[in-house]
Amino acid sequence: MVLISLNAEAALTCANTGKTKVTIKTKTNKIKFNHKKRISQLTSIPTDTRSPYGNRVQTSTLGLTRADIKMVGAYQTKIHSKAGGRSCIEMEAITIHIILDPIIYIAKEHKKNTCRFKAIAAHEMNHVNISKKLIEEYNGKLKKMIRSYDKLYDKKKVFKTRNKKQKIAMVQKDYQNFISLIARNMNKELSKRNAAIDTAREYKRVNDMCPN
Secondary structure: OOOOOOOOOOOOOOOOOOOOEEEEEEEEOOOEEEOOOOHHHHHHOOOOOOOOOOOOOOOOOOEEEEOOEEEEEEEEEEEEEOOOOEEEEEEEEEEEEEEEOOEEEEOOOOOOOOHHHHHHHHHHHHHHHHHHHHHHHHHHHHHHHHHHHHHHHHHHOEEEHHHHHHHHHHHHHHHHHHHHHHHHHHHHHHHHHHHHHOOHHHHHHHHHOOOO
């Protein structure tokens, strides 16, 4: 993350007079089902899923889920004029939008409403639910994380008044970089939790549900 560097002569700091208002908004879009791709096409789609059978065993993908978490910030700032031709940016409010837009792919060879289709769909729904659960967990943590960053960042908000627009853009970019870092960490955790249910035992269980 790029932080703004200041001259040593700038003794002025920009401690906020009040707490930054942090609002978390979550949105889970309706699950989309894609039933247009064949097994060979699904198998060729890159994923972060590691085969529980090892690299030497050739496998085919019957279904997969895209349920990554996206996070975007909206910012409300206020300018305070200070001595020596300098100003401060106060981050008055931050709204974090957490978006889940899940897509479940099921191979075309498995017709809708068949036992195999339903078994694969049920397994893939577990991945969507893992994403939802992780969002719930972070919902409670995000405000503290943002406020901690805001407090550390206060001394970086001083700037020369003539650079107002550029400074606002840079500060907002730094905050968005921090939020993007949180989103990347969430998706890393998501990958670990998904791997925990993509096991040989689980695949056998799904397969045994429809022996014919």
